[in-house]
Amino acid sequence: MPTALITGVSGQDGSYLAEFLLGQEYHVIGTTRDARRALYLPWARALAGVDLVELPTAQDVADLVRSRKPDEVYHLGGPSKVSTSWDDPAGTEQGIVLFTALILDAIVDMLPSPRLFVAGSCEIFAAQDEAQDESAPRDPQSPYARAKLEALELVRAARERFGVYAATGILFNHESPRRGAEFVTGKIARAAARIAGGQERGVSLGNIGVRRDWGFAGDFVRAMWLMQFQDEPEDLVIGTGLAHSVSDFCDVAFRRVGLNWKDHVKVDPALIRRADAPLRLANPARAKARLRWTPEVDFERLVGMMVDAEKR
Numbered sequence: 592m593p594t595a596l597i598t599g600v601s602g603q604d605g606s607y608l609a610e611f612l613l614g615q616e617y618h619v620i621g622t623t624r625d626a627r628r629a630l631y632l633p634w635a636r637a638l639a640g641v642d643l644v645e646l647p648t649a650q651d652v653a654d655l656v657r658s659r660k661p662d663e664v665y666h667l668g669g670p671s672k673v674s675t676s677w678d679d680p681a682g683t684e685q686g687i688v689l690f691t692a693l694i695l696d697a698i699v700d701m702l703p704s705p706r707l708f709v710a711g712s713c714e715i716f717a718a719q720d721e722a723q724d725e726s727a728p729r730d731p732q733s734p735y736a737r738a739k740l741e742a743l744e745l746v747r748a749a750r751e752r753f754g755v756y757a758a759t760g761i762l763f764n765h766e767s768p769r770r771g772a773e774f775v776t777g778k779i780a781r782a783a784a785r786i787a788g789g790q791e792r793g794v795s796l797g798n799i800g801v802r803r804d805w806g807f808a809g810d811f812v813r814a815m816w817l818m819q820f821q822d823e824p825e826d827l828v829i830g831t832g833l834a835h836s837v838s839d840f841c842d843v844a845f846r847r848v849g850l851n852w853k854d855h856v857k858v859d860p861a862l863i864r865r866a867d868a869p870l871r872l873a874n875p876a877r878a879k880a881r882l883r884w885t886p887e888v889d890f891e892r893l894v895g896m897m898v899d900a901e902k903r
Contacts, residue, residue, distance in 0.1 A: 594618045596661040598652055599668030601629035603769040606637040608665055608812040613640050620659060622646045634769050653693040663819050666694055666709045673714060676735035687738035695749045704755050706819045711759040715740040718868035725828050732866050756824045760815055763830030763873040766893060767808040768900030779844050784901035786855050787848035793855045797862035799837040804873045806831040807888035817882040830873020831886050843894040
């Protein structure tokens with residue numbers, strides 16, 4: 592039975608990955624900063640069977656890698672929201688770059704070492720009006736994006752210098768019923784369900800014209816796993832290759848509950864972020880070819896899943 596260590600196991604991606612790996616008959620160790628809170632999450636059942644370890648610092652996780660010697664490490668923990676990174680740039684840098692560096696240090700110490708997957712972000716790329724692959728120009732526009740780019744470079748350097756099996760998944764937007772309302776997709780899904788139930792009357796959003804490549808987190812974790820078993824590790828763009836606007840998301844979400852989104856959605860200029868790229872669209876051709884991976888959940892089904900979960 593192989594052993595996998597997942598940082599941030601109680602989050603959206605971590606919980607889906609834990610479910611997937613348990614289904615593959617792994618022993619799964621999962622780290623979280625608050626084990627008690629994790630057990631009361633709506634998706635806590637996904638963590639059943641996980642060896643849950645409460646570790647408050649990055650150094651604690653690095654020490655766990657050394658002591659438990661997992662076969663695979665999936666580093667998903669750390670800051671995950673672009674907008675909040677402006678409130679604490681130094682904390683964002685520490686939570687992403689230092690965390691990654693300490694795990695890499697532990698892995699290098701253990702040669703032959705565990706295989707490492709690190710969750711990266713499409714936010715490292717410059718804004719473009721076309722699909723982006725691994726060679727797309729880099730131009731991070733937030734503390735979060737800059738930290739993610741620095742972490743990617745650390746992984747690449749460790750791979751080239753020490754020969755470790757380490758790769759970064761450059762992840763485009765991915766959502767699920769486990770996405771919180773602090774993200775626009777979760778906010779829309781929750782609003783549609785509550786408005787339909789008479790609990791709310793409307794919802795305010797920012798720029799509804801921006802377009803994003805939205806996939807299902809459950810599909811993305813399969814790609815993370817497949818990236819661990821290539822002949823040579825490499826950083827890959829993970830996305831669907833299709834983009835939809837925020838207004839498209841609203842349309843599907845509100846139709847799911849029999850409503851017209853235009854009757855309930857208000858654009859609030861105060862919520863518009865000038866730094867938002869008009870388009871984030873993946874070109875996942877290399878990942879599809881290398882991994883033989885294809886997303887299974889399309890956009891309409893994804894939005895429907897999220898709204899249905901909020902209704903329940």
